[in-house]
Amino acid sequence: MEPRIDADLVSDCVHCGFCLPTCPTYVLWGEEMDSPRGRIQLMHQLLEGEPLTPTAAGHFDACLGCMACVTACPSGVRYGTLIEQTRVVVEERHPRPWPERALRGLVFGLFPHPRRLAVLKGPLRLYQRLGAPLLDRLPGRLSTLAALAPPVRPAVPLPARLPALGTRRAVVGMLTGCVQRAFFPDVNAATARVLAAEGCDVVIPPGQGCCGALSVHSGRREEAARFARGIVDTFDAAGIDALVVNAAGCGSSLKELGDLLADDPGYAGRAAALAGKVTDFAELLGRLGPAAPRHPLPASVAYHDACHLAHAQGVRSQPRELLRGIPGLVLREIADPELCCGSAGVWNVLNPGPAAELGARKARDVLATGAQWLVTANPGCLMQIGAGVRAAGGTIRTAHTAQVLDASIRGVRLSAGA
Incomplete structure (x- = not known):
């Protein structure tokens, strides 16, 4: 399908400026084109037939997609949908310099793949043992990745099903994620234990993959759809009342599974049904109310x-x-x-x-x-x-x-x- 930007959604913006103080890039640079309403104006220009210039692509790339502007907007502008649509257009039409293509290839060839991240843990553990002075010797973005990485922790095996403690209140699936699974296995283990303690049977399919969040937020829609189909196949027939997610970005994308796969006749209905079951960890517990002391x-x-x-x-x-x-x-x-x-x-x-x-x-x-x-x-x-x-x-x-x-x-x- 030809990538497109929804003109009706663009026209919802009345350029009031309420979004400006909440936008991270506008706060940093004070540049109108690096604000939500400025980017929407650039989207309008694209709809009017203006070419996608490297400068315009740079303004779209600079958006964090944090959605703070959505909270601030009094007109209900669906900026999240607009920036995702626009990034698909950017990926389709904007030829990136080879160093940037190489970096993005590395990032998306690594982060959405839990097994590849697991392999990375060995060298990273060695680096962390050798100490911080090595940080300045690492080339380019590797130093950024090393500085961000948490202490490497051993994997924590999780059962395919963890029974509820006491009276069963729900049967829930649990997304283990990519970065979460590789670098925060203790968070997944804690999530499963809390859910069980609060009366949930927890279904944790061992073969689950990436949900596609990183890809969809970066305009790589077809790649995101492939990952999303895998999640639907994994959880669709699991007999769950809810799909619990403990990573905010993953939960946000999974709640929009139905939109992502709406044009896929083999998955549209199943994806929409699963999206309706997606809930954040805290959201589910707030709904159930406390059971464990x-x-x-x-x-x-x-x-x-x-x-x-x-x-x-x-x-x-x-x-x-x-x-x-x-x-x-x-x-x-x-x-x-x-x-x-x-x-x-x-x-x-x-x-x-x-x-x-x-x-x-x-x-x-x-x-x-x-x-x-x-x-x-x-x-x-x-x-x-x-x-x-x-x-x-x-x-x-x-x-x-x-x-x-x-x-x-x-x-x-x-x-x-x-």
């Missing part, structure tokens, strides 16, 4: 809203309520919570300079809370903010919401590898 967890926590959880999925109160339900835990809010940390999938790898600026801003705001822990619901945010804190010379421990709940339910000390 919480033990005291004396800790101060700064909660960071992952963009694709707060802005794209509208899930803000549920994680906070789960954390507030833990005895002894003190929840602290972060200044400018709507501003992206600069992770945005692989945006921080493709744009390391501005990503570091955004990471430094977020790290400063996190450290200003004085909290002992930074808690969020996305692996990219954990890596990006952690790197920003280290670059600032600060220290703060990081955890996923599921790890905090797991520690409280089990009555154990909260640790990064809980």
